[in-house]
Amino acid sequence: MVAVVWSRELPAEPSSVRVYQDSLGHWYCSFVVPAQVQPLPKTGRVLGVDWGVKETATTTSDAHDLPHAEHGRKAQTKLTRYDRMMARRKPKKGQPGSKGYREAKKWRAKTYAKIARQREDTGRKRAKKVVRDHDAVAVEDFKPKFLARTTMAKKAADAAIGATKQALIEMGRKHGRDIRLVHPAHTTMDCAHCGARAKHRLPLGERTYTCTVCGTASPRDKNSARVMLVRAGLNPAGAEGTRPPGALLQEAA
Numbered sequence: 001m002v003a004v005v006w007s008r009e010l011p012a013e014p015s016s017v018r019v020y021q022d023s024l025g026h027w028y029c030s031f032v033v034p035a036q037v038q039p040l041p042k043t044g045r046v047l048g049v050d051w052g053v054k055e056t057a058t059t060t061s062d063a064h065d066l067p068h069a070e071h072g073r074k075a076q077t078k079l080t081r082y083d084r085m086m087a088r089r090k091p092k093k094g095q096p097g098s099k100g101y102r103e104a105k106k107w108r109a110k111t112y113a114k115i116a117r118q119r120e121d122t123g124r125k126r127a128k129k130v131v132r133d134h135d136a137v138a139v140e141d142f143k144p145k146f147l148a149r150t151t152m153a154k155k156a157a158d159a160a161i162g163a164t165k166q167a168l169i170e171m172g173r174k175h176g177r178d179i180r181l182v183h184p185a186h187t188t189m190d191c192a193h194c195g196a197r198a199k200h201r202l203p204l205g206e207r208t209y210t211c212t213v214c215g216t217a218s219p220r221d222k223n224s225a226r227v228m229l230v231r232a233g234l235n236p237a238g239a240e241g242t243r244p245p246g247a248l249l250q251e252a253a
């Protein structure tokens with residue numbers, strides 16, 4: 001006897017089914033269903049998205065910036081504890097793992113799966129809002145560099161970006177929105193207003209991008225988000241919070 005839990009109703013007759021078992025021994029079925037686009041009303045607005053570590057995303061609309069979700073912090077402590085438990089209970093070479101070792105391993109896998117679920121859930125919620133409010137979205141085509149990343153915080157930041165980007169692509173497809181992936185090279189060096197490229201990479205601590213050609217100054221990540229729009233061929237006039245070039249300088253003066 002198997003108890004079936006449906007995660008959601010099938011929208012149409014499935015064409016195939018795949019059955020698999022995860023590391024915890026749970027069985028899953030995934031169905032392939034022909035995609036049905038559920039169009040949303042036009043908004044006349046576009047959005048540029050720049051990924052980051054401190055903020056998961058900075059966008060051309062202040063209302064759509066995504067702070068780094070802190071969930072998983074408690075779970076992270078748990079993971080560390082289970083890691084230590086496993087190390088203490090580690091079986092000798094050639095010996096089968098003790099009951100305690102297997103238990104710790106199972107708890108660890110469970111906690112890990114929970115964090116991943118929360119992350120995907122948050123990604124989907126955020127993607128939904130972005131897709132609902134914009135006709136087209138220019139997204140930095142970020143490739144997670146898990147192996148190069150050393151600290152837990154950076155790994156978590158990478159994973160959050162990966163989940164949110166994936167959710168944006170899927171949600172955009174589902175609702176017939178125009179999601180454009182932008183190559184990330186030089187996006188922090190280009191001026192979103194005149195297109196000039198800075199001669200040097202901006203130091204990480206420098207939070208303001210000041211263009212030496214047109215004189216425009218804007219918050220670094222906001223400039224990058226706008227560069228995404230321009231590179232994707234979307235009209236920045238459709239972005240919320242757009243200021244005329246030089247506006248920030250005048251305010252500062």
Ligand SMILES: [Zn+2]
Pocket residue numbers: 191192193194195196211212213214215216
């Ligand atoms: Zn410029």
